[in-house]
Amino acid sequence: MKKISCIILDDEPMAVSLLSKYVEKTATLELVKATTNPFEVLETIATVPVDVIFIDIQMPELTGIQMMEMIGNKAKFIITSAYSEYALKGYEHNVVDYLLKPISFDRFYKSIVKLQDISSLPKTMETPVKVEEEQEGFLFVKTDGRLVKINLNDLFFVEGLKDYLYLHLRNEKLIVLDTLKDFEAKLPQNSYMRVHKSYIIRLDKIETIERNRIFIQDKIIPVGDTYKAKFQYWMKSFT
Structure with a gap:
């Protein structure tokens, strides 16, 4: 079974360390990069395919929202934040789940199950049907x-x-x-x-x-x- 490649981005080193440990404990995940530097993530995404990014919202150089806008559909996102008020704004992007800090391993694992469920959907279910150009009625x-x-x-x-x-x-x-x-x-x-x-x-x-x-x-x-x-x-x- 192909592992899910992931990146961790958070401006708090302790949060990066905790999530890295959670990834190590999850057999289906493969950690590509764990960093506090958003520019390292952008460089990695440009050259390495990544399935999901664990991303904080409030960061000093580039916010999580700005990062998601820049990365677009190149990866899915799981937001990790201490602020619930950003949830609605985050879901405007390719967001799978919203983890509110402090994050327990149980809650982290549930988000991975949700990600796997979405990734395993048949294309006919995952992708909305396009409108027929000439539909009579x-x-x-x-x-x-x-x-x-x-x-x-x-x-x-x-x-x-x-x-x-x-x-x-x-x-x-x-x-x-x-x-x-x-x-x-x-x-x-x-x-x-x-x-x-x-x-x-x-x-x-x-x-x-x-x-x-x-x-x-x-x-x-x-x-x-x-x-x-x-x-x-x-x-x-x-x-």
């Missing part, structure tokens, strides 16, 4: 007292406004008396995704993604905190 929606047939391929995004919706179609907008939750249930899940409490988008109509903003039809659609993890998981299939 239609819906009848009630607007102005009449039923109107809309082709789903023309429905770019849906905007919720209290008790009614704006359907943003290719060449027009329709106002529909419905809730976003009920309308979402009518849409094919592999083509549409709710990304905000007020927006459902068609994934293959996205033109640009900039941080937590999606651009469709000259409209800037925010990605809400509640939906951010799901959307970022979908994005990983393209990176």
